Amino acid sequence: MSDKHLSTQFDAELSGISTRVLEMGGLVEAQVAQAIYALTNFSGETASQVIAQEERVNQMEVEIDRDLSTIIARRQPTARDLRLLIAISKTIGNLERVGDEAARIARTVQRLINTGVSSRMRLPVADVSFEATLATEQLRKTLDAFARLDVKKAVEVLKQDNQIDQEFDGLMRKLITYMMEDPRTISASIDLVFVAKAIERVGDHAKNLAEQIIYIVKGTDVRHIPMESVESVLK
Numbered sequence: 001m002s003d004k005h006l007s008t009q010f011d012a013e014l015s016g017i018s019t020r021v022l023e024m025g026g027l028v029e030a031q032v033a034q035a036i037y038a039l040t041n042f043s044g045e046t047a048s049q050v051i052a053q054e055e056r057v058n059q060m061e062v063e064i065d066r067d068l069s070t071i072i073a074r075r076q077p078t079a080r081d082l083r084l085l086i087a088i089s090k091t092i093g094n095l096e097r098v099g100d101e102a103a104r105i106a107r108t109v110q111r112l113i114n115t116g117v118s119s120r121m122r123l124p125v126a127d128v129s130f131e132a133t134l135a136t137e138q139l140r141k142t143l144d145a146f147a148r149l150d151v152k153k154a155v156e157v158l159k160q161d162n163q164i165d166q167e168f169d170g171l172m173r174k175l176i177t178y179m180m181e182d183p184r185t186i187s188a189s190i191d192l193v194f195v196a197k198a199i200e201r202v203g204d205h206a207k208n209l210a211e212q213i214i215y216i217v218k219g220t221d222v223r224h225i226p227m228e229s230v231e232s233v234l235k
Contacts, residue, residue, distance in 0.1 A: 010075055014084065017067060018147075021088055021095070024060045025143040027053065028095050029136060031102035032202055036132040038109045039195065040125055042117070050106035057099035061092045083219060087212040091146065094205040094212075098139065101198040101205075108191050108198075117188045124174050128192055131167045132199045138164065138206035145210060151217050151234065157210035159227060164203035171196050 031050050038046035068089050071077070077085060117123075138157055145153035175189045175196075214222050214234070222230045 010071075010077070010081070013067075013071055013075075014081070017064060017071075017088060020060065020064055021091060022143060022147055024057065024064070024092060024095050025139070025146070027060070028057055028099040028102065029139050029143065031057070031099050032105075032132065032136050032139070032199075035102040035105035035109070036129055036136075036199075038106055039112075040129050042109065042113055044110055044113050047106040047109040047113075051103050054099055054103040057096055061096040064092050065089060080216075080219070084216050087216045091209055091212050094208045098202050098205045101201050104198045105195050108195050112188060112191055115187065117191075123178065123185060123188055123192060124171065125192070127167075127171050127174060128196055128199070131164065131171060131196060132202075134160075134164050134167060135199050135202040135206065138203050139209075142206045142209040142213070145213050149213060149217050151214055154210040154213040155230065155234065157206060158222075158230060161203060161207045164200055168196055168200045 031053050034046050034053075035050045037043065038050060068085050072082075072085055075081075138160060141153055142157050144150070145157065172193065175193055179186045179189045208223075211221075211223050214220060214230075218234060220233055222233065225233070
């Protein structure tokens with residue numbers, strides 16, 4: 001078999017896996033959006049749908065990881081191709097954890113509904129929804145950057161990560177105020193703390209994905225590096 005044929009076949013395998021990663025990314029992005037819809041509308045049915053999707057996300061991670069192992073064993077890739085395969089393995093791990101966070105939010109919604117909390121209770125659900133919007137936008141940008149291997153867009157995601165952290169800190173202060181003013185909201189407010197933390201983690205996973213994109217393209221590990229240093233490294 002010619003080297004050209006092998007190369008073409010290898011490229012086709014990489015393309016197929018990349019497509020499935022994006023499919024998995026779209027699924028977990030939808031999961032997060034549905035989980036927040038379930039929260040803002042106190043929809044137990046939507047929450048159940050989110051939880052049901054968790055099994056599919058987990059299965060996709062296992063299938064893609066298995067195929068990655070097969071490609072590495074059979075093709076013995078080097079340099080940029082090996083970086084891509086390693087980064088994809090880490091990417092699907094992050095995506096699976098985003099799905100876990102969505103399911104965690106959905107289970108919290110079910111618990112709130114079962115304890116009799118409704119949308120009429122005075123809680124900063126809209127603020128949680130705004131934080132979720134920021135996180136899902138980050139995830140969407142990262143998936144787009146992955147599809148195009150766009151380093152510039154990946155760096156934008158890293159730059160915007162602090163915005164979610166700031167929103168989370170502000171939400172914590174607001175929830176503390178709610179609990180102090182009305183002790184009846186303590187239980188529900190604590191549940192919202194866990195929801196807000198889950199959303200913050202979605203943003204963290206989007207950041208991790210962006211770092212992997214930079215690693216794929218540039219071969220540079222930018223984890224735990226200050227933003228100014230990241231930009232100087234990539235110049």
